Amino acid sequence: xxxxxxxxxxxxxxxxxxxxxxxxxxxxxxxxxxxxxxxxxxxxxxxxxxxxxxxxxxxxxxxxxxxxxxxxxxxxxxxxxxxxxxxxxxxxxxxxxxxxxxxxxxxxxxxxxxxxxxxxxxxxxxxxxxxxxxxxxxxxxxxxxxxxxxxxxxxxxxxxxxxxxxxxxxxxxxxxxxxxxxxxxxxxxxxxxxxxxxxxxxxxxxxxxxxxxxxxxxxxxxxxxxxxxxxxxxxxxxxxxxxxxxxxxxxxxxxxxxxxxxxxxxxxxxxxxxxxxxxxxxxxxxxxxxxxxxxxxxxxxxxxxxxxxxxxxxxxxxxxxxxxxxxxxxxxxxxxxxxxxxxxxxxxxxxxxxxxxxxxxxx
Amino acid sequence: xxxxxxxxxxxxxxxxxxxxxxxxxxxxxxxxxxxxxxxxxxxxxxxxxxxxxxxxxxxxxxxxxxxxxxxxxxxxxxxxxxxxxxxxxxxxxxxxxxxxxxxxxxxxxxxxxxxxxxxxxxxxxxxxxxxxxxxxxxxxxxxxxxxxxxxxxxxxxxxxxxxxxxxxxxxxxxxxxxxxxxxxxxxxxxxxxxxxxxxxxxxxxxxxxxxxxxxxxxxxxxxxxxxxxxxxxxxxxxxxxxxxxxxxxxxxxxxxxxxxxxxxxxxxxxxxxxxxxxxxxxxxxxxxxxxxxxxxxxxxxxxxxxxxxxxxxxxxxxxxxxxxxxxxxxxxxxxxxxxxxxxxxxxxxxxxxxxxxxxxxxx
Numbered sequence: 001x002x003x004x005x006x007x008x009x010x011x012x013x014x015x016x017x018x019x020x021x022x023x024x025x026x027x028x029x030x031x032x033x034x035x036x037x038x039x040x041x042x043x044x045x046x047x048x049x050x051x052x053x054x055x056x057x058x059x060x061x062x063x064x065x066x067x068x069x070x071x072x073x074x075x076x077x078x079x080x081x082x083x084x085x086x087x088x089x090x091x092x093x094x095x096x097x098x099x100x101x102x103x104x105x106x107x108x109x110x111x112x113x114x115x116x117x118x119x120x121x122x123x124x125x126x127x128x129x130x131x132x133x134x135x136x137x138x139x140x141x142x143x144x145x146x147x148x149x150x151x152x153x154x155x156x157x158x159x160x161x162x163x164x165x166x167x168x169x170x171x172x173x174x175x176x177x178x179x180x181x182x183x184x185x186x187x188x189x190x191x192x193x194x195x196x197x198x199x200x201x202x203x204x205x206x207x208x209x210x211x212x213x214x215x216x217x218x219x220x221x222x223x224x225x226x227x228x229x230x231x232x233x234x235x236x237x238x239x240x241x242x243x244x245x246x247x248x249x250x251x252x253x254x255x256x257x258x259x260x261x262x263x264x265x266x267x268x269x270x271x272x273x274x275x276x277x278x279x280x281x282x283x284x285x286x287x288x289x290x291x292x293x294x295x296x297x298x299x300x301x302x303x304x305x306x307x308x309x310x311x312x313x314x315x316x317x318x319x320x321x322x323x324x325x326x327x328x329x330x331x332x333x334x335x336x337x338x339x340x341x342x343x344x345x346x347x348x349x350x351x352x353x354x355x356x357x358x359x360x361x362x363x
Numbered sequence: 364x365x366x367x368x369x370x371x372x373x374x375x376x377x378x379x380x381x382x383x384x385x386x387x388x389x390x391x392x393x394x395x396x397x398x399x400x401x402x403x404x405x406x407x408x409x410x411x412x413x414x415x416x417x418x419x420x421x422x423x424x425x426x427x428x429x430x431x432x433x434x435x436x437x438x439x440x441x442x443x444x445x446x447x448x449x450x451x452x453x454x455x456x457x458x459x460x461x462x463x464x465x466x467x468x469x470x471x472x473x474x475x476x477x478x479x480x481x482x483x484x485x486x487x488x489x490x491x492x493x494x495x496x497x498x499x500x501x502x503x504x505x506x507x508x509x510x511x512x513x514x515x516x517x518x519x520x521x522x523x524x525x526x527x528x529x530x531x532x533x534x535x536x537x538x539x540x541x542x543x544x545x546x547x548x549x550x551x552x553x554x555x556x557x558x559x560x561x562x563x564x565x566x567x568x569x570x571x572x573x574x575x576x577x578x579x580x581x582x583x584x585x586x587x588x589x590x591x592x593x594x595x596x597x598x599x600x601x602x603x604x605x606x607x608x609x610x611x612x613x614x615x616x617x618x619x620x621x622x623x624x625x626x627x628x629x630x631x632x633x634x635x636x637x638x639x640x641x642x643x644x645x646x647x648x649x650x651x652x653x654x655x656x657x658x659x660x661x662x663x664x665x666x667x668x669x670x671x672x673x674x675x676x677x678x679x680x681x682x683x684x685x686x687x688x689x690x691x692x693x694x695x696x697x698x699x700x701x702x703x704x705x706x707x708x709x710x711x712x713x714x715x716x717x718x719x720x721x722x723x724x725x726x
Binding site: 006069070073077080089107114115136138148149150225 | 433443
């Protein structure tokens, strides 16, 4: 077995701790630097008191703008100043926030003094299920997201219940989009009881979180650096999901849910799925989890715009094909190269493409 | 055996190719991007013709300013633009230049699209012997060097004779400083014939380069991410070397040579080395390689300034001790924690500290 170790943790099997209360201050080594979403001070009861116990604090405005490369030099200067008295061997960065903050802090930890210990404390369901695992870090360059980044595993990931429970119901929906995605990819024992839940709730997410996370690590283990392509199956629902996210705009998990409806329908249409499977999956998504397909009537979309949005998402100038993730049944994702034309025809068939109205789309 | 693999190459055993002519254009995969020191176009016969065969060229002004973090966002924007039509899986970055260029390109390759293939073609003896091996990459933040960086191994390193032979004689001296350092650390069979060379020349460097490089990899293998500390023995001669480099200013290899005289003398004074060993090492350094000790009379240096320069080099606000590399004989480096006071007393004993003249030192 190859050990994909960094100076912090492994990409494939870091300890994930599920905690019903805030972690002890001693959990992060002798010299932790807390990098956190400022907003948490305001919206999460008890957070201010907890974080104030630490000596080195670096509050930030979270969101994609945190990942803007233009701001990177100034962050580095400030962080070096803040940590001047610390040793790279004993200090650590603790990321407390959602996906964008986790991406940013992971990136910084991976290159600060050539790598310091990293801990992740996701504050959103999406980050708890997905982005805080697997060691992908990133910054944005201009309008293009995640153009630079590293693979850098956290030494530990803390899943803290009082932090996650503070989120509004929309964020629960968001989390469910990613959770149902990983359940379809995995298809293991846990997904049977997951598919029997009666309604979407934070408690459902909390209950199935350990199993969902373990599923993601099973995929990552096969392809930690995303070189073989296996890791791409995690993109189930994401090809159109990313596009819906921009077009809506919708939050990531909701858009992934919409993308899943699309991928399931196409998989059925290609003969990979039975009608019965498609039907029961749709019923589960819609009636139990309150996830919905893309509301096609809402916006109009021409073929050219569709092409360009897809290519923009893939950050490629031109390409005639891309990898699409189909499903052949529970736990049976199928990665296949499809042409842009095939994808566009399918979008037309599903009623997603309509009359052209360019101005709303391209910027 | 742990495999310290990245998306490019391994830190511990990448192929190193010794070539008597320019590499074939096919040596770098289907989509190489040549990042090179502009100066080479002017000073190296045949370089312009060779590099012009490639489609993607990114000439830069080499030197430490290339590593300034303030310029990093604009480099990333330009490089993304240049490589827009390329696939991250098939493209590569080829670094052609000295140490600073190699640090910069290695850093970029390690995070561009989360890692692309990297090739190193060192254009200086120093880079050929030392900095192009071991995967250390870096940028500078403000006046502090190498504050951020990654460990990212090259897929291959090309040691190209016509490129290296174009360097002036001072650069040969430079290379010898690092070569004698690694020979003292290694002490293997090759060092016996190295210690019998009659005078410094480019041919001597070329002859012993493969063995010297293999010695460095033997050290790296024991501690690829510099977490255990073994890799620090490569700093033999560097603690005072860095200081002499700034104070002189001297080029890196010459200053390392001066630092070696200091380390040998201190090792003898502490009883780690015999008088006979010290004598023969000094004779070899001075008479055969034309390396010299720090010319103490040249500049004056007080205790306080000495302390501050050492701490500045270590990028630490305050510290009362540091790791110093002594030598106990051929191939027997000894890493020991010494106090700043001990180091300062020894510098005074060796006549390096003199009357205070602050103004020349601190900026």
